[in-house]
Amino acid sequence: MAFQIRPASTNFRYGFSEASQLRDFFDGEVNPIGIAFTGRSNVGKSTLINALFGKQTARTSKTPGRTREVNVFTFELFDPDLKEVHPTKFWLFDLPGYGHAQVSKEMSKNWDELMTTFFTSVKEAIRIVNVQDARHPDQDADRQFHHWLSRYPLRCSLAFNKLDKLKTQKDRAVLNKLKPQLSKDYAFIRDIHFISAEKGQGLPPFKSALVSFLLEAQARIEHK
Ligand SMILES: Nc1nc2c(ncn2[C@@H]2O[C@H](COP(=O)(O)OP(=O)(O)OP(=O)(O)O)[C@@H](O)[C@H]2O)c(=O)[nH]1
């Protein structure tokens, strides 16, 4: 066995609604290592976080735009065979969703400030996971977001969620066809996963990829 995400080890640490709070956080934390989830509202970011880290971590909802703050958690890795907890404190970020119609000017300005601060501050030891809806991949809002993200020297993983809603082989083929195109369009995409946060499809390999990333980032920082 090897290290894995320690179930229910998440601790809610901060809910940031102001860019200045985020700035202070990144000023105070040297080289935070972790994962940040981003995506259109309602694609299932919070549900996915709960599936990966333990049921009670993030708040989910039927109303799009529920997560308006940057919610920050810590979590642990552990090795079940050696019964060993990894000494590093890892960080988890649940970012507010983008691209839903009913937000006020004020709210979208706040989103812009928050996210600009976030993506300016994070370093390569934070893996960005862009969650998309497998039924409606690569929407305008997703494209805009990736265009916006390309300004920053970051790498990101793509997770197509709600795979359980793709009933037919034909539905799935549409998504598979998109894969090479997306990798070409977005050079900064590291890996693509097809998952269902609710039914658990595709989660084990996705989890392993995330853990590998964390351990590699940690080793790089330690050897600097
Ligand atoms: N069928 C299905 N439904 C899902 C899945 N993941 C999430 N959902 C549902 O999608 C809705 C939105 O989920 P959330 O996790 O709150 O979405 P979010 O991306 O965090 O939304 P915001 O916080 O508004 O940005 C909820 O009703 C979930 O139950 C999935 O894999 N399959």
Ligand SMILES: [Mg+2]
């Ligand atoms: Mg959410």
